[in-house]
Amino acid sequence: xxSFIDQWLPIFYEAIKDTFLMVAISLAFSVLIGIxxxxxxxxxxxxxxxxxxxxxxxxxLLINVIRSIPFIILLFFMLPFTKFIVGTSxxxxxxxxxxxxxxxxxxxxxxxxxxxEVNQGVIxxxxxxxxxxxxxxxxxxxxxxxxxxxxxxxxxTISLIGATAMAGLVGAGGLGDLAYRFGHLxxxxxVMYVTVILLIIIVQGIQSIGNRLAxxxxxx
Amino acid sequence: MIKLENVTKVFPSKKGKDVTALDNVTIxxxxxxxxxxxxxxxxxxxxxxxxVNLLETPSKGKVWIDGIDLTKLSKEKLRQTRQKVGMxxxxxNLLKTATVYDNxxxxxxxxxxxxxxxxxxxxxxLEIVDLVEKKDSYPAQLSGGQKQRVAIAxxxxxxxxxxxxxEATSALDPETxxxxxxxxxxxxxxxxxxxxxITHEMNVIQKxxxxxYVIENGNLIEQGSTIELFTKPQQxxxxxxxxxxxxxxxxxxxxxxxxxxxxxxxxxxxxxxxGQPLLSKVTQQFYVEPNILSANIIELKNGIVGNLVVHxxxxxxxxxxxxxxxxxxxxxxxxxxxx
Ligand SMILES: Nc1ncnc2c1ncn2[C@@H]1O[C@H](COP(=O)(O)OP(=O)(O)OP(=O)(O)O)[C@@H](O)[C@H]1O
Ligand SMILES: [Mg+2]
Numbered sequence: 294x295x296s297f298i299d300q301w302l303p304i305f306y307e308a309i310k311d312t313f314l315m316v317a318i319s320l321a322f323s324v325l326i327g328i329x330x331x332x333x334x335x336x337x338x339x340x341x342x343x344x345x346x347x348x349x350x351x352x353x354l355l356i357n358v359i360r361s362i363p364f365i366i367l368l369f370f371m372l373p374f375t376k377f378i379v380g381t382s383x384x385x386x387x388x389x390x391x392x393x394x395x396x397x398x399x400x401x402x403x404x405x406x407x408x409x410e411v412n413q414g415v416i417x418x419x420x421x422x423x424x425x426x427x428x429x430x431x432x433x434x435x436x437x438x439x440x441x442x443x444x445x446x447x448x449x450t451i452s453l454i455g456a457t458a459m460a461g462l463v464g465a466g467g468l469g470d471l472a473y474r475f476g477h478l479x480x481x482x483x484v485m486y487v488t489v490i491l492l493i494i495i496v497q498g499i500q501s502i503g504n505r506l507a508x509x510x511x512x513x
Numbered sequence: 514m515i516k517l518e519n520v521t522k523v524f525p526s527k528k529g530k531d532v533t534a535l536d537n538v539t540i541x542x543x544x545x546x547x548x549x550x551x552x553x554x555x556x557x558x559x560x561x562x563x564x565v566n567l568l569e570t571p572s573k574g575k576v577w578i579d580g581i582d583l584t585k586l587s588k589e590k591l592r593q594t595r596q597k598v599g600m601x602x603x604x605x606n607l608l609k610t611a612t613v614y615d616n617x618x619x620x621x622x623x624x625x626x627x628x629x630x631x632x633x634x635x636x637x638x639l640e641i642v643d644l645v646e647k648k649d650s651y652p653a654q655l656s657g658g659q660k661q662r663v664a665i666a667x668x669x670x671x672x673x674x675x676x677x678x679x680e681a682t683s684a685l686d687p688e689t690x691x692x693x694x695x696x697x698x699x700x701x702x703x704x705x706x707x708x709x710x711i712t713h714e715m716n717v718i719q720k721x722x723x724x725x726y727v728i729e730n731g732n733l734i735e736q737g738s739t740i741e742l743f744t745k746p747q748q749x750x751x752x753x754x755x756x757x758x759x760x761x762x763x764x765x766x767x768x769x770x771x772x773x774x775x776x777x778x779x780x781x782x783x784x785x786x787x788g789q790p791l792l793s794k795v796t797q798q799f800y801v802e803p804n805i806l807s808a809n810i811i812e813l814k815n816g817i818v819g820n821l822v823v824h825x826x827x828x829x830x831x832x833x834x835x836x837x838x839x840x841x842x843x844x845x846x847x848x849x850x851x852x
Contacts, residue, residue: 418606418664419620421566422671423595428623437610513609513653 319392327400388465403445447503520574599668658689768850801827
């Protein structure tokens with residue numbers, strides 16, 4: 294037992310670190326892009342004051358197209374593009390670009406639907422008060438949608454963890470990669486079990502933190 | 514203060530069946546008055562009030578507030594002018610995630626009120642609506658009436674000259690409705706704010722309005738001071754609304770039966786004059802026997818209106834004479850059971 298720990302602890306530590314890094318960085322970029330896309334969709338959708346059929350349809354289609362490509366295909370399909378952007382297509386950096394491309398449209402959709410849930414009456418009340426549109430976006434729409442957005446991002450984070458495991462295929466490292474290389478290719482089943490248990494703990498933890506945070510923000 | 518001039522609003526529809534929600538409507542609200550628009554569901558009331566602050570752009574016509582034609586303003590100027598126009602809604606439209614205090618303070622901050630003044634203003638208007646002790650509660654912890662008070666405080670805190678009310682009491686029970694109406698009267702009297710409200714409840718008009726517009730299918734079908742409307746309603750829709758206030762209507766069968774032995778009339782009196790002395794005169798001078806079928810008194814904002822439905826028993830000539838006598842005395846007469 295002690296020898297198992299001595300032998301594997303540094304490797305697990307490294308894998309967990311890589312997973313966290315990949316998830317955190319790609320989540321940050323995806324959320325940023327996702328929020329912007331969601332706001333564009335909300336503002337330009339038909340019936341809104343800033344409605345714009347062309348812009349709305351363009352982003353709508355773009356999101357749908359990317360979302361219909363399975364991540365594993367996206368991963369390989371994007372290799373040259375990744376290399377162009379970050380200079381390498383392997384390792385943590387190499388995984389970030391496809392992860393963001395995969396997660397941003399998904400997050401955009403989740404945030405879009407959270408924003409659509411915001412009471413239109415409140416938005417209208419703020420318009421009637423003569424408050425600027427960008428202030429309404431921040432202080433009414435995003436504010437009121439916060440609990441829903443937190444839950445949406447919890448879901449997105451968990452599916453990003455799943456995607457990082459696949460990113461192991463391009464040599465990205467992380468827990469998924471560990472389980473695949475040692476557990477699957479070298480029949481170290483103990484490593485596989487420990488990885489799975491770790492993943493379960495991480496996913497559970499994130500979900501409960503998300504739920505608790507959302508519940509605290511929700512005031513009704 | 515508020516003027517809609519020949520405002521028409523058409524909602525285009527893809528199927529080619531455009532909806533004319535407002536058809537050439539003109540209204541004019543003087544400074545410091547309370548005017549009400551009443552109509553059934555779908556009549557175009559919300560469209561009308563939303564045209565006042567251009568939440569809905571009129572297809573035709575002009576909208577004036579304090580001498581400014583809003584339809585001519587740039588987006589930016591319109592935004593600034595809207596700050597002079599407060600609005601309250603049927604469903605309150607408060608931020609769920611903000612406390613009562615923040616619900617009032619956030620718009621003030623966004624509108625550029627200096628930080629040092631915000632707290633003072635919020636408390637001032639919470640005092641007016643009598644909700645200071647709830648300032649740290651969230652809307653979900655308040656009753657409907659309290660939520661509407663917060664919404665009113667939010668509107669007032671921007672110190673508008675005009676308040677628009679879109680069915681502000683329609684989601685409230687009668688008691689709470691009354692307290693909100695009292696509050697509107699108070700802010701009208703004490704702060705001099707001009708109010709335009711829409712409603713489908715005649716008692717709202719009765720309690721606080723100086724002037725009334727009746728709207729049906731996008732058309733203004735009748736208007737007048739509240740007293741005029743309660744004493745001399747012309748349109749059947751107006752009469753139907755009046756019937757909701759008091760038991761004015763007798764069944765056709767009953768009226769038909771009574772008509773066999775005389776005439777059934779509704780007498781409407783204005784002011785303190787309850788009609789009692791006039792009726793005894795009718796008996797003395799014309800030998801007509803008035804039998805009172807129903808009687809009520811309606812208190813309006815600017816006066817009292819009495820309503821009597823009487824069965825006049827006597828010979829035709831005498832009844833005719835007594836009716837013209839009553840008319841001379843300024844009593845409004847409406848004969849029931851004649852079509
Ligand atoms: N945005 C819109 N697009 C198309 N038609 C509309 C729109 N808003 C209102 N209408 C139509 O205009 C008419 C008047 O609607 P409005 O909301 O003004 O009625 P209302 O008198 O306020 O009714 P309620 O008492 O039910 O609120 C209705 O026939 C309605 O269907
Ligand atoms: Mg309405």
